[in-house]
Amino acid sequence: MVNKSKSIKRTKVKCNIIFGDSRSVLPPLGQIADLIITSPPYADARKKHYDSISPDEFVEWFSSFHNAFFHILKPNGSLVINIKDKVENGVRNRYVWKTIEKLSELGWFAIEDYIWYKTNPMPGYWPTRLRDGWEYCFHLAKTTKPYINQNAVKISLGDWAESRLSKLNGKDLARHNSENNSGFGRDLSRWIGKKDVLPSNVIVLPLVGKNYNHPAVFPVGLPSFFIKLLSPNGGTIVDPFGGSGTTAIAAVRLGRNAILVDNNLDYCFTSVKRLKDESENFNFTLEQINFPKC
Numbered sequence: 001m002v003n004k005s006k007s008i009k010r011t012k013v014k015c016n017i018i019f020g021d022s023r024s025v026l027p028p029l030g031q032i033a034d035l036i037i038t039s040p041p042y043a044d045a046r047k048k049h050y051d052s053i054s055p056d057e058f059v060e061w062f063s064s065f066h067n068a069f070f071h072i073l074k075p076n077g078s079l080v081i082n083i084k085d086k087v088e089n090g091v092r093n094r095y096v097w098k099t100i101e102k103l104s105e106l107g108w109f110a111i112e113d114y115i116w117y118k119t120n121p122m123p124g125y126w127p128t129r130l131r132d133g134w135e136y137c138f139h140l141a142k143t144t145k146p147y148i149n150q151n152a153v154k155i156s157l158g159d160w161a162e163s164r165l166s167k168l169n170g171k172d173l174a175r176h177n178s179e180n181n182s183g184f185g186r187d188l189s190r191w192i193g194k195k196d197v198l199p200s201n202v203i204v205l206p207l208v209g210k211n212y213n214h215p216a217v218f219p220v221g222l223p224s225f226f227i228k229l230l231s232p233n234g235g236t237i238v239d240p241f242g243g244s245g246t247t248a249i250a251a252v253r254l255g256r257n258a259i260l261v262d263n264n265l266d267y268c269f270t271s272v273k274r275l276k277d278e279s280e281n282f283n284f285t286l287e288q289i290n291f292p293k294c
């Protein structure tokens with residue numbers, strides 16, 4: 001159950017859902033984005049549902065969004081792309097790596113590669129591989145030092161820490177180099193009094209089980225993680241491939257403004273419906289832009 005009184009205290013944020021091609025509708029908005037987080041159509045996927053791009057054309061296709069993304073992102077903002085490469089004739093096509101290389105040539109800094117580890121990968125059998133249990137989340141930015149708030153995603157040290165740290169002795173009390181001479185080391189005494197630590201760059205989340213009238217919905221927890229880490233309170237989050245509205249749900253729940261774009265009107269309506277449901281528990285204004293008059 002969500003606590004309504006908590007959300008009422010926050011500044012009211014806005015959610016705009018725009019029908020159109022993000023290459024043309026985003027640039028006129030100016031430099032508004034603290035974070036662009038998105039999952040584009042994967043190459044040759046979902047042909048029945050929306051435009052599908054072949055792996056060989058993907059780099060060029062995705063590069064056609066570069067100007068719009070670069071233009072709307074603030075100087076210290078970030079771009080996070082959730083994507084996965086594709087198996088063609090039994091071999092992984094690396095269009096995803098080539099796309100990131102191309103974006104680097106166009107001026108983006110590749111800050112980090114995160115992995116979304118799916119706890120419930122699709123069942124099935126493949127002759128030369130196992131079930132596919134993860135996807136990339138590439139973190140890119142216009143500078144090598146984009147905005148980051150690591151405190152916002154810290155995780156609890158856990159119950160083990162209190163009893164372990166109360167029994168420190170000998171080599172625990174100074175820096176202790178790894179037994180395997182790897183060059184890494186640790187000083188457990190520096191953890192005394194700490195309640196939380198940084199998580200790793202592996203995000204553990206199940207696939208979405210519910211049908212939201214869209215074939216490729218990612219879990220709210222995925223954009224939520226990056227919104228907390230890479231945008232300030234009250235900032236503006238843009239998803240240029242908005243789909244069913246998941247990024248906007250994460251944004252308004254976390255007190256950020258959201259701008260979603262999708263060139264499929266049905267998906268824009270799906271977003272509107274999901275966001276209207278959210279507005280029962282969270283305080284934000286919802287605007288539909290470029291929707292045809294019925």
Ligand SMILES: C[S@@+](CC[C@H](N)C(=O)[O-])C[C@H]1O[C@@H](n2cnc3c(N)ncnc32)[C@H](O)[C@@H]1O
Nearest residue numbers: 021022041216217218241243244246262263264
């Ligand atoms: C992988 S889905 C995003 C799903 C979304 N993350 C969610 O949780 O619902 C990609 C979306 O991009 C949209 N799309 C494709 N080309 C587009 C374009 N040029 N401009 C705006 N949206 C586009 C598709 O209609 C599709 O809904």
